[in-house]
Amino acid sequence: MGIPGDYDPEERAFGTRLLTAYRYAYFVLAAITAAEFAGHDQPIWCFVVIAALPVAFWVMLPPGVDPTDWDRRGRAHLLVAYAGVIALSASRPDGILIMYLLMPLTFTFIEAMTGALLACICLFGVNGAFQARQAHWAPDRVVSLLIEVTVVLGFSFMMARLINWLADRVEERGNLVRELEATRAELADTHHEAGVRVERERMAREIHDTLAQGFTSILMLIQAAGITVDTDAEATRKRLDLAERVARDNLAEARALVAAQGPAEGEGTIEPLADLLGRTVAGLGEELEMAATFKVSGAEHELSSTVQVVLVRVLQESLANIRKHAEAGSVTVELAYRPFATRLTVTDDGRGFDPGPGKGGYGLTGMRARLAQVGGEVELHSTPGRGTTVRVEVPQ
Structure with a gap:
């Protein structure tokens, strides 16, 4: 015994x-x-x-x-x-x-x-x-x-x-x-691994939506400046100044990410959401020398900082796709305040694409993931040769 x-x-x-x-x-x-x-x-x-x-x-x-x-x-x-x-x-x-x-x-x-x-x-x-x-x-x-x-x-x-x-x-x-x-130890390890995976995905989205897009803009501006450096000094200077501004913004974003403080802008206490979105749209128009329009409709209501960040990132991703793929001549962005939701619509007259199943890259996947965090939804409408419309809506 x-x-x-x-x-x-x-x-x-x-x-x-x-x-x-x-x-x-x-x-x-x-x-x-x-x-x-x-x-x-x-x-x-x-x-x-x-x-x-x-x-x-x-x-x-x-x-x-x-x-x-x-x-x-x-x-x-x-x-x-x-x-x-x-x-x-x-x-x-x-x-x-x-x-x-x-x-x-x-x-x-x-x-x-x-x-x-x-x-x-x-x-x-x-x-x-x-x-x-x-x-x-x-x-x-x-x-x-x-x-x-x-x-x-x-x-x-x-x-x-x-x-x-x-x-x-x-x-x-x-x-x-x-x-x-x-x-309990296995669950703790599983939760830790899940947390690490979620954090990696979050950082990947942040880097893709901020730093990667900023570097793309800088590269395009420098390439454009190189084309006009011998023929149009004023245009070259303008593009270099714009590249410098984008680089400074990217540096601020990088510092914010390292400090784990989220985006450098767009949290409401630094700059109103409409002003930030409008400045972002105007920057694209200036960068690509295209017609870029931003408008606000409806009675403005207060949004949480998380929702504001999501809307800013969605706009940045949409404009990045226009910059890289659309070859558009104009873009229109509307921020619509509705009684129970806020809608952001981005429309361009570019070459469009087939939005069928399996189409779209990491940016669209990250956009959906961000919206899911705040209960939002995204609609994508595009036809080859007839432009693209991205419409997102988040609950109030």
Whole structure:
């Protein structure tokens, strides 16, 4: 059976409490046994043996002993205790109450139930034989001893089963606790990985919608300036100035991302949303030398900074697509405030494309992901040769 000897805290605590109970019970029963022997004028060596047994148990299984040694030390003590009790039985077989403590100890430290039962039968059999001899093998005394031994063995067996059941429950509980801790650790790792993945996706969207688009604008402006550097100094200077402004904006965006403060603009407290969107549209018109119109309709209402950032990023992505792909001559952007929603519409007269399933790149995917965060939706209408319209709507 054995005491739970693993290093699981609950199993170790159960075994520690059980050994503590055995130690104190040992001293109590030893004192009662010594009192019984004292009334019958027994030799001094009997009292030495009686006193030595609880002391030996305390020495062999002291508090703080390594749990992995509990069973081994306990079996060694049983050999000493059995020898001591048999010696006491030879001197005076009745009144050895300390013997009854050896029964649960035997079932505790000997795992094999059959072996523990045989050891107990042997101990009580020897003691009973000494008592029967003392009574000159009187039939009634022999029967009485058989009944007594049977009852004691049965009680000890039931106590051992109870201890075994408690030990099993403690072990099961320890296993459940370990499984729960392992599951919690796995969930924590999963949540951490999910958080890392979400953060990477967020950073990818931020970089795509800000820095990558800014660098694209700078590259296009420098290429355009290179074309006119020998023929139109004023146009070249204008494009270089615009490239410098875009570079400064990109630098501000990069610093904001590094500082984990979100976008450098568009949070409402720095610049009104309509002004920021209008300036962004005008910048595209200036950069591409095309007609760019921005208008606001409806009664303006306050939007959260998160919604404002989403609208700014959607506009930046739409204008970036126009810059890179549309070859448009004009673009119209409308910010419409509605009673229960805000709508942003971006229309160009460029070459358009087929918006069928599987079409569109990372920018459109990132746009949908951003809108999903605020419960918004996007509609895309485009026909090859007839321009493109992007319409997004976010709830108020």
